[in-house]
Each structure stands twice: as C-alpha cells, then as structure tokens.
Amino acid sequence: MSPAKDALVLLLAGGVGSRLNILVKRRAKPAVPFGGIYRIIDFSLSNVMNSGLARVGVLTQYKPLSLMDHLGSGEAWDLAGRSRGVKILPPRTGESDSDWYHGTADAVRRNIDYLYDNPANEVVVLSGDHIYQMDFDAMIEYHRSKKADITVGMMVVDKSEIHQFGAGIIDNHNRIVDWEEKPKEPRTNLASMGIYVFEYDYLLDALRRDKNAVDFGMHILPHGIANDNVFAYPFYGYWRDVGTIQSYWQANMDVIRPDSGIWPQKWEIHTNIEAEGMIADRAPAFFRSGSTVRSSLVSAGSVISGTVLNSVIAPGVVVEEGAVVKDSILFTDCVVKKNAVVDLCILDKRVTVGAGSVVGEGNGYNVANIVEPSHLYSGITLIGKGARLPDNMTVGRNCVIDSRVYESQFVSKTLGDGESLLLENS
C-alpha cells in the first residue's frame, strides 16, 4: 500500500458564507483575511502541507478571483513540484440543470474526472473555511487501522451549539451508528467538523450510486452508516467555524491571547506573502514616539502613532496621532486619521476613517442591524473595502457601511445604531 501522504485532498472552498455580510461581498469565505496576515484557507492548506500531503484540488465557485490570486502556484504551501500541486477546480457547464453546485457531494461529483486522473488509496475531503490545526496523516492511519470506508473528524461541542452541525452517535469502538444532520433536539454532543477520509473506490461508488445524493452530511454519510463502515476520528483542540461575524471576531481575538489555544506561528500556518497587499514588501512595524499598543497583534508595515488596544492590525495600517483603535480588526492598508476612534469594528481593506470620527459609538450594543438582524446584533460595526469616512463622522453599533462609499456619499454626519449605508447596484 502506498504511504498515507499519497492521499488526494479535495478542499471545498465554494461556500458563499453569506453571514459574513460585506466581508464576502467580493471574495469567497475561505479568502477572508484572518489574524493580520493570513486568510482563512491558509489553515486548511497549511494542515495539508504539514501532514505531508501533496496533491490538492480546490473546488471553487463563488467569487473565486481573490482566492485564486492567493493560491498562486501553491508554492507558499510547498505544493509546487513534479508530483505536488494545487489545482483550482472551477464549476463547469454540465449537461443540464443549473450548473452551480447543489451541495458538497454534488461539487465533488461534478469534478469526478479529477478523481479519475488522480488515483489514490484515500481521498481527504476538507472544508476551506475553518480555523484549526490537525494532522491528516494521523487521521488516515486511523482510518486504515479501522478498515473504514469513511472516517469523519468529530469533536465535542456544547449541546446548545449542536444544531449547527452534523451529529454522530458512536459505539465503544468509535463506529458511528446513527447520524442526525443539524438536529433541533440533540441526542449527542459529538459534532462533525466537515473533514472526511474516504476510501477512493468507496467514494467513487457512492457518487455514482445516486445522483440525488448531493450532500455528504445529509445523504452520503447516513447511507454509509446504515450500510457500511463509518468511523468517528476524535479531535481535541482548537477548531472554529468562523461563519458568523461574532465567531469570526472572537477567533481573531483568540489569536491575541495565547492561552486560547490558537497560535498560527506554532501551528506553522503559512500564507502567500506575494499576494497583493501582503507582507513581502513591508518594512517592520513603526511605533512612533507617544504611541500605545497593548494586547494586540500588529503586522509589518504598520505605522502606529496613536493608541491600539486589544486589536488585530494587518500590514500597512496607519493609526495617526491621537487616534484610538480598540477591540477591532483592521485589514491591510486602513488609515485611521488624527483623533478618530474605532471601537468594536471590522474594517475591510483600505478603509479610511476621517479625522475626529467615531466609529462604534455609544451603548446600543443590542440594537441589531435593521437590514440583517441575524448578522449583526452584538455591537460589531462593519466597514466595507475601500470606504472613506469623512472627518467628524459618528457611526453607532451594529452598522454596515458598504464598500467604496466615499466622503461625498454620506448624506449625514451620523449613522445610528443598527443603520446601514448601502450603495444600490453594488
């Protein structure tokens, strides 16, 4: 048998991730920046690399340009070479129906020729939008020792959260004997992480058996559990699906606190430093006289003259004199001008906050966003890519300002709690 590292990896990177609101307006969720210099997909790709796996197909469909730019040749994850490679697998027009993917299994089925071209003993199917560290090599060895057809990465979560996941009931040998997809009343606290190891032949058979089986969690797994050998691979450690603004913000804040269990550098997470706006051409961060920086993550190329507290700062961010950035996440090349305040915000790339402005003002943390109350309700305000806020502007809590809104497009100097400023046709 070939070594485990010959396994083929399929990385599902097509999710819309719509709950991330304007952060996914022009990029797929896996391409959303994270932790200052990373993108969400860096965690999955680095896990693949650090597990010694070398053949990866990345299934994209939604706004893939930013993702493709970031993947480049795959060299950043050592995935460029004679027998190594990253292949981007975009959707292709099929014979009938809508050509968009109908689910995870459907996406893989539509790329079945990639599977034919890359025979392996096992296929590892991953999601590209989780923050975690995991050794897939060990998981494949486990899969082999169990003689499993499918092995599912699973972890214990709080029962109150289980409704978001596929939940498995296992026997004493970790064999999955029953399955519930997103159960309202859970019988277990063991959740699927969306990480699967399939026997190559088994996966091909499962995909060919029933074209209506479009989702791994809803169709392929229940069928396998009823008829074949499906095992749970227990995972203990930090794992987050950063699919909501709240969980995304929290996971970023976790990076600042080493005791949270996430530590990208120790996990050997790699990113593509050549991609646009990344660290290749950035000088060290410059802290000018009089600056204050506490409990924060600050990337190269930043120039800090004001105050940064409990925040994540990407490359090239400028915080001018007297400005305060607190409990916030700033993407590359944002500028916070003199005496401005940014409090509990996420600023996408190249946002400018005018002098004296306050973004994230007042105590209306509970006033949910009016347009998308399920996206923003805990107080976080979002500013879209390239927006330019005028001087002396006041923006409340749970607000959204669209990308590329310029100074002249602000009709008022105030945006109240829960309000949005969205451009038409954008």
Next chain:
Amino acid sequence: MLRPTTLALILAGGRVDELNVLTYYRPKSAVPFGGFGRVIDFALSNLMNSGIEQVGILSQYRSYSLINHIGTGAAWDMLGRYRHISILPPYLGSEKNDWYKGSADAIFKNLDYVEYHRPEEIFILSGDHIYRMDYQEMLDYHRHKDADLTIAFLRVPRDKAHRFGVAALNDEDGERGGRVEQYWEKPEEPESDWASLTVLCFKPEVLYTALRENQSSSSFEFGADIIPMLVRQNYRVYGYKFSGYWGYTKTVEEYWQSNMDLLGDAPKINLEEWGFRTNLDHRRIRDFQPLMTGEATSISNSLVYNGCIIEGEVKNSIIFPGVHVKKGATVENSVIFFNNKIHEGCRFNKVVADVNSSYGTNVVIGSESGSAAGNVTVMGWNNHVPRQTRIEEGATIYPNLTESRWPSIVTGGEVLR
C-alpha cells in the same frame, strides 16, 4: 532589445576587519540591518529598482550566510530567462587555484563569467553600504560622457575623507558630475572632499585590459590599483555626483548610528519609500505571525518586525523577528537581531545584540543613565547570559561563550572571550 546589456558584480565577501564580533561568522554584507534584512539588500534592491537584473556576487569569506540569504534570487525578481543572481566563490582549476587576492583579482578570476554575458556596461558595487541610488541615472551619465569608467562620489567632511577613495573632480557637468583629474586611495591628507561610494561603471574592454595588466602587480584592488592606473593612463574616468544618504558602517558606532537613522520623526532611511526588499525565506521570517503585545507593553520610536513578542518596554530600538522581550524588561537605544530572548527585569541601553542568545533575569547591559551618549556594547551570537550579569558600556562579548566564562561583572570597554 530583449537581452539585457548591463551586468552588475557585487563585492560582498572580503573579510573586512570591521564591525567587530558581528563579522566573525559572516561577511559584512550579510550583517542584519533594518529590522528584517541584511546590508547587501540595499545594493540588491537598488539593482532591482534600477532594472539591472543580471548579477554576480563575489564572495569568499564565510559565504554560507550569504548563499542562504540570496537563495534563488527570486526575492529581488532576479529569476528568469534573462534575470539571475550567481554567487561566484573562489575555485580550484588547472592553473588558478588560489583564494581571491583582492577585489580586482576576484573579478579577474571570473572573467569567463563576465565575458559570457557579453555586457555593454559592467557595474561593480560594494555590498557593504546603505544607500538608495538609481544606477540607471548614473548609467545615462556614463553613456552621455562615453566614459571608460564612471565612479559615484559623495561629499564627506574633509576630516573624514582619509578613510575613503578621494578624487579631484572638475565641474564639467555641474551638479551632475565631472572628469576625475586625480584620485587618491585613503590619502593621509585629503585634497578633496569627494569620496568614492565604491559604485563603478566600466566599459568592458577597459575593465578587461586593466585587470589583465594588474595581474603582474602585487596588489589587486580597485581603489588602490585599478582606478589610479586608469586615471594615470588618461582613460576617460568620470565622477557621478551623488547627494543622498550614504551609510558606510565601518565601525560598530557607525553601524549603530545608521540603524538609528531608521527612527525619529523624519527617518533618513525610509525602507518602504526606498523599495527595500529582502529574502523572507531566509531564516523563514515569512512564516512569523504578526507582533504580539501584552497588557503592559510599551513601544516608542521603534521598529519591530513580525514574529516578536513584546511584553516589556522598547524605546528607540530596532527589533528583528523572533525576539521576545518579557514583562518588566527594558530595551532602549538598541539593535536586537533575530531570535533573542530577553527575560524579566533585563535593562539594555545602546546594545547591538547578535542572534540566538538568551539573557537571564535582571541582566543589565550598557549605561544605566538611559542616555545614548556612551559607547555601544556588542554581544556576539549564541550566548546564554547568566541572570544578574552586569555588562558595562562599551564591552565586547565574543560569540559562543561557555557558561563558565561569565563573570558577574564585565567592566566598561572589556573584551570577554
């Protein structure tokens, strides 16, 4: 024109008796600078930004650090059909089997490499200097004058000029340049304040002839031999006048000062504006996460790169990747190279600390006044400094000291080996 016609050769590898313990294990060009790069990155970035993309590097002293640093050349975009960086070490041959006997000899021994590229102009640069120059402008002047050799000069204070090659220039082209009428290498009593930056642009045939002629001599240097010879023989030798920043860092004090020129309200060296590029694969600094700061961190007028954890106080300093300054430690007026661990209660003032060392709790180095007026204290690499050790200002600490070598006090100016 697709095939490039300019070739650059960087003199990077002589063992210069400069910079003390910082050059015991690496050539001066590979000494760290700017919080994440190396001195040679200035010459390489200048070449990249000037569009000169065929480069040979002559190196013979402890080349490993340099080879490691250059990598494939891709960091400076010098990897491609007509773009390359080659490291040219000394070699054994059927006739030639010697070390390089000087800068001119180094290039003479690699004339096959040079001629193979059929250049129309050959730049010869030192890899030891900190400056930004558009070599293309100098090349324009060289072509305009149809010069055999063009040398870049900068005005320095007359009392410092004896340390450099010095020329008498006429004012043929005003601020732009003039003919070199006389040239003196490190003259005791300089008659001019135009100092050579060791940036030379040759007409190839003139260089080849001069190098071959020089082989019958007993000294093989551009400054001492080749340039005076060409001036004497009445070749068309021109001076290109440069007026920007130039850091030559011959002493540790000057090296420290050049580092401080990165700081302040209007830094004299602005790395991003200069288009400074380094190889982030070297020491794998591309894989460092952003700087982490703690609840009691204080950083002021300092440069700090990714991969550091600063929990203590950092003031007027340059901090390279992988440095950990623990809570209650203070680092000021200092340059701290890669991967140093500075424990609780340490106090550093005006220290240049080489890589991979750990400093036990309450180690105090340099003047306790907090003033930057005194002498630099230099720490060699790979040391474990025992806790409570006092190292007074101006001391020099050798690399790789064994535990038993450490006294509790190293007095001012002492050399601990």
